[in-house]
Amino acid sequence: MTIDLGNAVGLTCRxxxxxxxLGAAYACxxxxxxxxxxxxxxxxxxxDIESGPSSLWRYRALLPVRPTAADEPNLAPGWTRLHKAxxxxxxLGMRTLWVKDDSGNPTHSFKDRVVAVAQSAxxxxxxxxxxCASTGNLAHAVAAAAACGGQDSVVVIPHDLExxxxxxxxxxxxxxxxxxxxxxDVNRLCSxxxxxxxxxxxxxxxxxxxxxxxxxxxxxxxxxxxxxxWRTPAQVVAPVASGSLLTKVDKAWRxxxxxxxxxxxxxxxxxxxxxxxxxxxxxxDAGWDVVKPVKPDTIAxxxxxxxxxxxxxxxxxxxxxxxxxxxxxxxxxVDGIRLLARTEGIFAETxxxxxxxxxxxxxxxxxxxxxxxxxxxxxxxGLKTLDAVMGFAKPTATIRPDxxxxxxxxx
Numbered sequence: 001m002t003i004d005l006g007n008a009v010g011l012t013c014r015x016x017x018x019x020x021x022l023g024a025a026y027a028c029x030x031x032x033x034x035x036x037x038x039x040x041x042x043x044x045x046x047x048d049i050e051s052g053p054s055s056l057w058r059y060r061a062l063l064p065v066r067p068t069a070a071d072e073p074n075l076a077p078g079w080t081r082l083h084k085a086x087x088x089x090x091x092l093g094m095r096t097l098w099v100k101d102d103s104g105n106p107t108h109s110f111k112d113r114v115v116a117v118a119q120s121a122x123x124x125x126x127x128x129x130x131x132c133a134s135t136g137n138l139a140h141a142v143a144a145a146a147a148c149g150g151q152d153s154v155v156v157i158p159h160d161l162e163x164x165x166x167x168x169x170x171x172x173x174x175x176x177x178x179x180x181x182x183x184x185d186v187n188r189l190c191s192x193x194x195x196x197x198x199x200x201x202x203x204x205x206x207x208x209x210x211x212x213x214x215x216x217x218x219x220x221x222x223x224x225x226x227x228x229x230w231r232t233p234a235q236v237v238a239p240v241a242s243g244s245l246l247t248k249v250d251k252a253w254r255x256x257x258x259x260x261x262x263x264x265x266x267x268x269x270x271x272x273x274x275x276x277x278x279x280x281x282x283x284x285d286a287g288w289d290v291v292k293p294v295k296p297d298t299i300a301x302x303x304x305x306x307x308x309x310x311x312x313x314x315x316x317x318x319x320x321x322x323x324x325x326x327x328x329x330x331x332x333x334v335d336g337i338r339l340l341a342r343t344e345g346i347f348a349e350t351x352x353x354x355x356x357x358x359x360x361x362x363x364x365x366x367x368x369x370x371x372x373x374x375x376x377x378x379x380x381x382g383l384k385t386l387d388a389v390m391g392f393a394k395p396t397a398t399i400r401p402d403x404x405x406x407x408x409x410x411x
Contacts, residue, residue: 003124007042008064011035011211014313022064024125024203026210034309035211037064044259046230049222054079056113056219062255063219064212065120073149074119075141077112078219080104082227082375087343088356092363096373098233100224101346107144107168108381109137109302109349110245114216115145118205121212127203129154133190134206135183135241135302136165137349137380142205143172154202156186156193161301162387182296184307206242214310217245221252224375225262232267234372237359239351239379240271240280240325241303243314249377250317269317270368271325272358274298274350278327280311284318291315299330299388300350302380324367332357334388340378347382 003022011020015033026035044061052058056078057070066072080102089097102110115130115138122130130146131154132138139155146153153174157166158181170176179186187207193199194208205213225232232253238246250269257264273281276298283291291311296304308314318325328336333350336357341347348356355376362368382389399405 001126004066005064005121005124005212006067007039007061008037008212009040010038012038024127024208026208037211037215039064041255041259044261046261049226049261056116056216056223059219059222062222063117064215065117066124069116069120072120072123074116075106075112075145075148077105077116079223082224083344083346085344085376088340091339091343092360092370094363094370094374098228098373098375099340099344099346099378100220100375101378102220103346103348103352103378103381107137107140108384109141110217110220110377110379111137111141112145113219114138114213115141115205117216118203118209118213119145119149119151121209122203122205125203125209127201127209128152129202131155131190131199131202131204132206133157133183133187133204135304136161136169136384137302138206139165139169139176140172143169143174143176146174147172156190158182158186162385164384164386168384183305184293187307214244214248217248218252218255220245220377221249222256224249225253225256230262232262232265233375235268235270235323235368235374237270237272237355237362237368237374237376239303239355239377240273240308240311240314241305241351242308243271243280243310245377245379246271247310247313247317250321267321268323268368268372269321270323270358270362271314271318272355273325273327274300274303274333274354275327275329276300277304277306279306280308280314281325281327283311284315284325289315298333299385300333300354301385302349302351303354324362326358326362326365326367328354328357328361332361334392336360337382337389338392341382346378348378349380349382349385350388351380352378352382353388
């Protein structure tokens with residue numbers, strides 16, 4: 001079977017550089033290292049990209065997708081706003097701050113991007129069911145994309161996800177399995193499922209077709225650079241769960257520089273975690289090259305991956321660019337959510353609270369330069385994680401329909 005995924009020409013091991021044909025594979029047969037997509041881009045111009053649709057499909061030449069991906073049934077995510085956060089910048093004593101707000105995607109998180117790319121790859125590979133292991137946002141994205149694309153879906157989640165995420169996923173239809181355990185238990189189960197006879201037409205987006213899925217995160221980096229006028233910011237702060245998003249933003253900017261789409265320039269990458277699940281931050285602080293797994297215990301469930309697949313690569317990027325990876329408490333996360341909402345009118349989920357709280361702490365610690373232009377990533381909508389703020393988000397007062405009571409309440 002001929003597999004046409006545009007400029008993607010094969011898979012290569014990130015550890016030993018062994019090469020493979022395009023297919024539903026994610027681990028090297030030589031060293032068991034992770035596989036990633038290899039390309040032959042040829043010439044790609046700014047004009048080529050600018051003439052494309054207002055979605056991630058404007059970058060289809062840079063992604064492992066079918067040439068017809070934009071025309072096939074899909075949610076067409078991406079091209080979300082880059083919001084200039086002057087109020088938050090003033091609050092934190094920063095000169096220039098932007099929020100890349102991916103809550104504007106179809107299911108209100110950046111996961112729509114990676115699923116759109118995985119969906120196109122699945123079609124090319126002859127996989128008819130979209131599946132995933134998820135901490136919530138990916139569950140939404142897979143179930144919705146499958147519904148839109150006329151495909152079956154199988155979503156596997158930890159049993160204790162936020163109620164809103166579970167209810168929303170179930171509403172899209174498909175099979176939803178809640179596992180008694182944490183995300184790492186779920187992920188191990190899915191790795192076992194792909195070897196069973198009943199799953200041979202399933203594309204587990206973050207398991208057996210992970211190399212294609214992960215490339216979708218590059219579109220965040222592409223968009224930031226284009227929206228800034230074809231350049232990179234001096235600093236970027238990304239939430240860290242598996243670590244893939246952080247590494248792919250960096251990869252996007254390096255690819256764009258290599259292709260002449262932007263000028264080669266230095267930038268610093270920072271990672272943000274919650275202390276209740278901070279294996280990558282712990283490894284950074286300890287000077288380790290490996291990440292020791294932890295048992296997640298945090299309200300930031302979308303980041304609650306105790307054994308992050310791309311953790312070591314996130315460490316590499318942060319160290320190469322002169323950045324850092326830090327962690328903040330759950331109380332700080334809630335404060336971060338409220339601070340972004342109060343200053344910019346952006347209601348972020350807990351992952352966004354993690355980013356804002358870490359940004360504030362990094363400035364206090366002198367790790368991040370408040371004078372340098374900075375982009376922070378908000379990866380999801382606060383409506384997904386209402387539980388995190390329910391203890392604080394209450395009416396100012398409950399009154400009778402009486403003007404005097406209004407006057408008393410606002411005084």
